[in-house]
Amino acid sequence: MGITKTERFTAEQNELAILAKAIGHPARIAIIEYLLKIDSCICGDIVNELPLAQPTVSQHLKELKNAGLIKGNIEGTSICYCINEEGFNKLKGFFQNINAYLIKKECC
Incomplete structure (x- = not known):
């Protein structure tokens, strides 16, 4: 496998890429919804x-948790999952920047 060269990008760019990859599967979108x-x-x-x-569901939950989009607490023999607002706030900020650009921009 080739070198990913992630070190050539900023920490924020790498973090956003991890978040985007985590939501890049329909099962993970369904879990979030x-x-x-x-x-x-x-x-x-x-x-x-x-x-x-x-x-399979457990693997998708693991990916979402590793990306910081969900949190899980162990309660007895079960794990209780919920949305991690911090992860989604990072995505929100990224998309707000894009939206602000699109509002101002007159593109071809």
Whole structure:
């Protein structure tokens, strides 16, 4: 596998790329939408909402958590997941910058 050259980009650019990659799968979008709808849940509830096997859902949850888009707390034998506002605030700031540019810009 080739060198990614991530060291040639800013920390913010690398962080935004990780966040964007984490939401770049429809199953992860579905998980985020479900968490927004119910505010928190355990992994089993998410598995019941998606047409995926439990190990697959767990892998998607892991990716979202590693990117900082969700948080998980262990409660007994279950993990309760919720949205991590900090991660989404970073995405929000990025898209607000794009939106501000688009509002001002008259492009071809």
